[in-house]
Amino acid sequence: MYTFNELQTQIQDRIDTLEFSTPPEGLFEPMKYILSIGGKRLRPILVLMAANLYKNDLEKIYLPAIGIEVFHNFTLLHDDVMDNAPIRRNMSTVHEKWNSNVAILSGDAMSIKAYQFIVSCENQHLRSVLEVFNQTALEVCEGQQFDMEFEDRTDVRVEEYLNMIRLKTAVLLGGSLKMGAIMGNADADDAEALYQFGLNLGMAFQLQDDMLDTFGDEAVFGKKIGGDILCNKKTFLLIKAQELANAKTKAELLQWMSLEDYNPEEKITAVKNIYEELNVRDLAQIEIDKYFELCLDYLASVKVDEEKKENLTLLVKRLINRSV
């Protein structure tokens, strides 16, 4: 069995030596750039860990796994254009470093490269892998569409928010595990259990990300605290607060959300105080714990020796404590 760190190193080495030598460079340089600025490589690691439950030789699975990482980075690249985000992982985004046409087109080419890598899987798994991937990839787009639509809405419900993060974030973790399981020759029940494991892990992960954005420690979280509050992002915390607030508190919240001109620290403190007052921090934690438990339940149902599951259990624990 390979550990998280071993797989991460393997994936990273292979990404570093990927060949995109064809001209035009204007198309391939942005791909190399966004792939080079890092990330945990969580999705391809999940592909490999799932396959590793069933087989030791992962050689033929690395390239399809990298395809998932390439796809993920393509979505980041286009999301950054759509969100007009200047920075990703402390580096300029592609549309900032080049321009938005370069970002659109190199993103398009990147999504095709992703398919090229995925199609390199073994013949016997090709159709199943592609069916999971196509479905998942389409759902990721649906999630991004809902996320953008929510920006202009004030009536987003908790279920809608949970459905959005399921599509935008969680399904790709589930899909990665399922594709890995298929390439490892797992049976259909195990493949589905691993999908659900990843889906619930993704839900917990995203909800925790929202929590850390508001209540985290800047040094540990790695980015500025309070960003979601400042841009009125419809997170679980905000939606739940709006749902639970009395008329006076609701008005106060809406007042902060509508201000164009304000002191950022004041807004963050005020909104955090409302969250604490309404207990939404605890409610979010309950939700997170629920998803983590569900995720471990699904892992328990996978029909392989318990000791083989240790790497995945460890991964969940590392994600719960956010040291990964």
Add this chain to the structure above:
Amino acid sequence: MYTFNELQTQIQDRIDTLEFSTPPEGLFEPMKYILSIGGKRLRPILVLMAANLYKNDLEKIYLPAIGIEVFHNFTLLHDDVMDNAPIRRNMSTVHEKWNSNVAILSGDAMSIKAYQFIVSCENQHLRSVLEVFNQTALEVCEGQQFDMEFEDRTDVRVEEYLNMIRLKTAVLLGGSLKMGAIMGNADADDAEALYQFGLNLGMAFQLQDDMLDTFGDEAVFGKKIGGDILCNKKTFLLIKAQELANAKTKAELLQWMSLEDYNPEEKITAVKNIYEELNVRDLAQIEIDKYFELCLDYLASVKVDEEKKENLTLLVKRLINRSV
């Protein structure tokens, strides 16, 4: 054997009844819109015509063929964003009707839908079809990248231009025919000959399109004549004229290209006069004829009865005379 018009009707009917019912509508409405505003459906027809050389029952080939049309329309959708084009086929482009974020994201989803349709081909052809499609799709992106780069350059050579239109336009015609041949169980030589047939047809088609943009009849061509001249597009005509012009004529051409403020009709007439003077119209026609002949040579080498090739021969003739 099915005729062009029969296949066109079949494709159109099936596109009209495609189901994209999933929410979010903001993602799927633009797909339905761009697919509904027409086009000749040339690429899926080529898929079907190639398969029809080898088999009569095309039922399982319609959906993969429609996948190629969906991919083609995805590239149009994103190209329009990149070119900031307000109108396509006399209708508002997607980014004009909605906005550029909607155009980017629904385009992304459309490219995945294209793969979903293509993956519906029979198992025995899946890998070969995907390998041709991935390669072709990537080349189309490369072509668009070169096309955009040429806008800022004044030193584009004829070979570079021909390579650009090969990638941006011709390979998808070749790829469509090759995928159809594969799904019809053609042997490798025939599949390759049909690819070359389509490639050369695409070259002739695009060069002729450039000619019609400058020398065509507005009523027949269906769009304003002289658009390429007004935006200084580096077509075969312009590149060849710059290559052949003496110092005085070259200066005159550059003068027209650098003017910000001019009478459009005057510029079109002046540049057309230079083209006529330098004989580049005839040179372009020689080039077009060369590609049409090559295309027919490749068709002749395909190992099926001559009568079966009649629909493809007819198609070439209709494209030469531009009545299709």
